[in-house]
Amino acid sequence: MAPRKGQQIFQATLELLATRGYEGLTVEGVAERSGVNKTTIYRWWPSKAALLAAALVETDLLAMETPDTGSLRKDLEALVHGMIALLTQPPAADVAVAALGAAVHHPELATAAQHFFADRLARETAVFDRARRRGELRDTADPMLIMDLLAGAVWLRVVFRGLPLDDDFAAAAVAAVLDGVA
Template sequence: MQPEQPSARTVGRGAKVRAAVHAAALAELVDKGYAALSVENVALRAGVHKTTVYRRWKDRESLLTDALGEHLAMDIPVPDTGAVETDLRALARSIVQTLTGPTGQAVLAAMFTGAAHLPEIAEARRHVFDDRLTRAEPVVTRAVRRGELPEGTDPAELLKTLAAPIYLRLLIAADPVDETTADRAAHITLAAARAGALRAPAS
């Protein structure tokens, strides 16, 4: 027997259509992977005609780039717990939780393997990570104002240091990643920052 195809349904226009198509693209990515992703199946799952999709996105690559950018820009909230230690731990745990879920795993596979060779995906990856660093900067600037971190601590370097061991385990070592991984990354990052190792370079 052939597997049942998702039935088409009617959705509204504008923002609702964009949200439905984005959700469908990510669902298709999770279910079938990048290689089998098609505009036709995304449209069917979203409940729109494929011409509706093509009016907004010229091909599956531009659609996927847009969907990934939207997903990754919104998926990790920036904490404000009142202390840098708990902020960093919460941020690291959010990264782990997002990247180890089904959608996160599919997104990683698309961005770093299946579609990694596409210039559009590479640019989207840079844009998303730059945006994430910018949005998380208040965690560091607040900590500096409270006297928890040295003056001159570079927010981008600190946040990259926080995320690096998580991505290393997921993408290179293929090691298990959990809250312990997140907590260790936060602990090491905080120690390095307090030691002055993550200050911005002198201009």
């Protein structure tokens, strides 16, 4: 498949997900919106969950730059700011919430979400590798746990509690994880 056509299909997939939710996302709708035949889509992706999984990983809509500020603390704050933007600014916020919310009820999509998060953690590993080389992070520290604590804090505040995040939230969350709360 031509890269441009693939991006059109992914864009149509994410637009429909954002506007109609996972239940309203159909291969037929994606085909119509992207201007391709649905058999073309099924040739590359066997289901709408597989199509959505590819769209989430292959597009830049939910991508975040991996920061390199020279400091673990500042890199983590930048990552938290990126997560906040993803969950508060349309269309990324609509896509993220719809996709991950649907993953709870659809095992195939849950597998796609696991792949998505594994891909993101692999991209963030450089932050932790640099921090270890600078002596800011012990070798036994668990990057996944650190990112889960930070991302969980953002998700809970924004998505589940519906609370706004002030400018100091990223620094406070990172301080709580790196320094503890006692």
